[in-house]
Amino acid sequence: MSWKGAVSQTLRELRLHMCQTGPGSAGLRAFVQTEYPALKAQYPDLPVLVREAAGVEARAYGRFAHGREQRLTLEGLSQQDVAAKLKQLVASSA
């Protein structure tokens, strides 16, 4: 997936929470494994904080200018759905 121009100017940080083993996080885990290098290649300075902890719900937080945050629940979604929802999140401007 191309990430060129996909990220809004006001996005400051993307945080991805997931469980290391839980089935609910499988989509997000697969997304991180396949898409993280491409996203990082396009936006090396954008922090994409991948945080694994046992038993947490798969979630994404986008932090935009002036500390405004948006939360997204990604529990149980497939890799494609995760990608689509995250694309929406990073393209929005808080």
Add this chain to the structure above:
Amino acid sequence: MVEVFVDGRPVQVPEGSAAIQACELAGVEIPRFCYHERLAVAGNCRMCLVEVERAPKPVASCAMPVMPGMKIKTNTPLVHKAREGVMEFLLANHPLDCPVCDWGGECDLQDQSMRFGSDRSRQHEPTGRRAVENKNLGPLVKTSMNRCIQCTRCVRFANEVAGAEELGTTGRGNDMQIGTYIEKTLATEMSGNVIDLCPVGALTAKPYAFSYRAWELKRTESVDVMDAVGSAIRVDTRGTEVMRISPRENDDVNEEWISDKTRFAFDGLKRQRLTHPLMREGDRFVPCTWEAALGRVADAARAAQPEERIAVAGPFADAESLVALKDLFNRWDSEHLFLETNAPELVGQPAGFADLRANYLFNATIVGAEQADAVLFVGTNPRHEAAIINTRFRKAFLHNRCDFAAISPEMTLNYDCVNLGDSLAALTDAKHPFFERLRAAKHPMIVLGSGLLERPDAAQHALHAAHALAKTCTNAAPGWTAVNFLQRQASAAAAFDLGFAATTAAAAAKRPAAKFVYLLGADEVAPAALPADAFVVYQGSHGDAGAALADVVLPGAAYTEKSATYVNTEGRVQRVRAALTPPLAARDDWAILRALSEFAGTPLPYASVQGVRARLAEVAPSFAAPNVQAAQPTALAVAAAVAAKAKPSKAKAKALPAVTLPVTDFYLTDAISRNSRTMAQCSRAFTHQIAESAHEAHIAV
């Protein structure tokens, strides 16, 4: 498993355990002096005598392996009589100075003589007790060798755990002495532990000798922050003073040892403390009110552009204040959050370093380090940066025949270590025979040091080269992670977890000169890195190098004075507990930042400590799960994939500067230890090896 009977009760014990362990499992307490479960068995105090059926004499239970069907009796007239006899022999040569002994009240000999000794003495002669000269073991351990009962726990500890093989015994029988033979200080960073191990008052603490009695102290269980290990400690206080710090047991982290800095640096908490908000007027600081100080800081922050505001976190910053600082700066639309390890040049870190926990944590875990069979250190001296983890490496050296090599300047470790030079090229081309050993190892470890972060390009290169090397370790056990990052500052892992220091080197180059600098306990920032016209705020506990640069100083709490969260180098979330209240007008660090946000007109959405902690979990979920979670399969896979793309080359490695070690003096590394008199003495005696003058030695002994 073997079945044995203790006082008629059957117990299942593992094969090869000692009779004393079987008794312990059965819930029977056996008195002992020389036996210690973390040290080799000596069997020389004879206090643990028990009766074994069909044995002609009482046997020392610590040295007696269990046999199937063995019948141990611990409560017979013979055993009582034997204990009384042993006690009488021990006390025959033990001075009667309990009232002036520092160990009084906590002394095993005192307790056990009350419980197991005879109720009357047969000794009437006023003279005749053995006299032994005191030894000078340096500025930390005070000796009173008349009290020694020759259990040899200290000797075994020094030889096995600390690797200071100069301590030993001379002579036999009644003439046996503990010492170094040729007078020598006990030069190990773990020496304080012999004080806890000594069952009598022969070895006590020199820095705080005669300053307290054990029963006056209030005990608070806490966690150490002098390095990134997070050792479990107990803070003993009297009134408003810390009197002593001693280890608590935590098998996953520090077993029951702590380093000398952890134990003795606390006197630094009583010197150079910031107690009132201060404002610079000309070349001096003037005390002022919190309102005035915070108002001035908020005005200065407002006057700067978002890109001109930067924050630097120091070694003792707790997670609560880090998240408050980050949220505050994010609200001001600034992303320039640095960690002191990136100082002095404030250059940030490799792109994406904080993204993956596997990049900045000690992935093999502290317990795991014990299993290692080939270890490569890159730019780190574990003895200085994580003395407790170094004891695990020494265990690996002793028990697994672990091989060690280091890419670093020359350093002295307490096990054999091959030096591979100080160029990262040695890591990239991996030609040395040691690398063959590493590739063949079942539990290989590549340990990257936090000093590498001073040069982001070097850190990135080392990280990628380490992953490339780890890929060639095909013999590694499944689930084992070879690439490890060793932090040296208690704040580091939490700061990375929270997405702190997210500024990359490339972005830092484009950044305009800073106008507003917030130092959260950061003392290592080079004055040259801060523009002369920048407004500098220092928030912290000590008036050290950082406060000297400041325009406004905000007094914060030290680690013994707040209830706060820290993350250790393996990602373990732990909480320190307040043993005292902050001095005078000093306040909890996160509360200061919360108040500042109010003054600046950008209030943070939490006003209670519960609120901050909920926010912590929202930023990094590991804060909600307090157990260590070392396995991060996704992050590891991604880190390896990123590294594979980067293809670290030897040519690139050659262009990088030589690797240096960040800690040159173990005893003086931060604001607390720099203000500690004890640590200054240690630095003199151990780092610089300046002998005490005869006069000083006389006073000290």
